[in-house]
Amino acid sequence: MSTFAVFGMTASAALADARKKTKTTKPSGKAGCPPLELSPGEWNEVVQRNADAIMAGERVKQLSALFDTPQHAHQFIDLAKKAGACRDLKIRCKAALLDEKGKKILSPKTRMPVIGWADWDPEIHKAA
Structure with missing residues (x-):
């Protein structure tokens, strides 16, 4: 069962998100006028910003994709750091979510623990 993944942000992921969200038009500034088209150069500047x-x-x-072991996730982090700018790279695992008091959050409908992504800490998950 694959339960580990790497979360964070890289420059290439940020650029891809910016390309998806950046519109190719800008408001004309006049009421009732259609929006103005951005030139490719202007659009690239807005995307970079x-x-x-x-x-x-x-x-x-x-x-990352899902991994079976945290060692594979560590290898992915090493490759991501070599590839370019990145920040906040963390390994997360699928686990039962906990509230502020440390108790498992139960689904009101099924009364089973809610499963989600939690930060993976090697100190807590050491094999005895």
């Missing part, structure tokens, strides 16, 4: 803002932000996303 948005990518820089994403890299400076706090949002992270899943960067």
Whole structure:
């Protein structure tokens, strides 16, 4: 069962997100007028500004596929660091989510623990 993944943000992921979210038009500034088209150069500048803002932000996303062991996730982190700028790279695992008091959060419908992504700490998960 694959339960580990790497979360964080890389420059290439930020650029891809910025390309998806950046519109090719800008408002004309006049009421009732259609929006103005951006030239490719202007659009690239806006995309780069948005990518820089994403890299400076706090949002992270899943960067890797699912792994069976944390060692594979560590290898992915090493490769990502060599590939370019990155931030907040963490290994997360699928686990029962806990509330502030450390108790498992139960689904109100099924009364089973809610499963989600939790930060993986090697100290807690050491094999005895």
